Amino acid sequence: MADSTAGVYAKLVGARLRGQMSYRASFVLQCVANALGQLTELAxxxxxxxxxxxxxxxxxxxxxxxxxxxxTAFGIADLVASQLDELPTYIRTGTFDVLLLRPLGTLAQMMASDLQLRKLGRIVAGVVALVYALGHNEIAWSPFTAVLIVVAPLSGAVIFSAIWVLANAVCFWVVDGQELANAVTYGSNAFTSYPATVYDTWLRRFFAFVIPGAFVAYYPSLALLDRPDPLGGPAFLSWISPLVALAAAVVAGLVWRTAVRHYRGTGS
Structure with a gap:
């Protein structure tokens, strides 16, 4: 059963991707535009x-x-989870009811609904910046840091995706809650691009621990640089991003299931 479900998802995603690759010149230009947009933040x-x-x-x-x-983490999450931004429209128009009738999970259906390959440009820009940063910092190289370089962006992508799920799940109760959801998702991206030390205490605590944005880049960077936390946090925080990502994914999944169970449709 699980294999057949995975096969259906793969076919859905494959059909979306083949459609987007039909116009390759347009696809390349869109990828470049997304990469430039990402690099603007670096500028x-x-x-x-x-x-x-x-x-x-x-x-x-x-x-x-x-x-x-x-x-890099946000680019991966943007590719996989940003389709959830369309949830308010699905709810208002009754389209979400159609998803409930299918023998597939609603969350995965939403995520596979409109994958935009052009967003690969953001990921490529992030990876290029990462290669540059690794070559221009004194990295504390070891087998553990080598693994962390790969695991940290993936864990960060899971954290961002979980934030996307949680923020948009609010729309089941507040249909016009998209602005709040955007503030949390894109606000988390802005927060994680800078050291946590530049923010006020209340903002740092909120985006670091209520929304675990500090585990996307700040703490992994401390581990890679072999630096103690200027904020006085224990050293183990620099290494637990995968555990935080797992916890965030579990919480997001539970909240989504609860929200769907309480969904009553548009009434139309």
Whole structure:
């Protein structure tokens, strides 16, 4: 049963991807546009360092490392989970009722509904920045940090995806809650691109632990740089991003199931 369900999902995704690849020149241009959009955020960071020598106690190359981890993670999540932004429309128009009639999970159906391959450009830009940052920082190389370089962006992508699910699940109760959802999802991306040390205490605590954005890039960067946390956090926080990602995914899944069970349709 699980194999057949996975096969159906694979066919749905494959059909979407084949359709987008029909116009390859347009696809390439869209990928480049997304990459440039991602690199614009990096340009803002570099402009800041024209005025200051350090940001929150971190040098320009160290901040680029955090930006690269966060940008790569967000790019993956944007590709996989941003389709959830359409949930309010699905609810208002009654389209979500159709998903309930299919013998497939509603969350996976939403995520597979409109995959946009052009968003690969964001991921490529993040990876390029990551390669640069690794070459321009004194990385504490070891088998553990080598694995962390791969695992951290993937864990960050899971965390961002879980945030997307949680934020948009609110729309089952508040149909016009999209602005709130966007503030949480895209706000988390902005938060993770900079050191947590630059934020006020209340904002840092909210985006670091209520919404675990600090585990996307800040703490993994400390591990890669072999630096103690300037905020006084214990050293083990730098290594537990996969566990935080797993916990976030479990919570997001439970909240989504609860929201769907309480969904009563549009009444139309």
């Amino acid at each position: 803002i960071i570099l402009v800041l360092f024209n005025r200051v020598s350090a940001l929150g106690g971190f040098s320009v190359n160290e901040v680029v490392l955090m930006y690269a981890l966060a940008g």
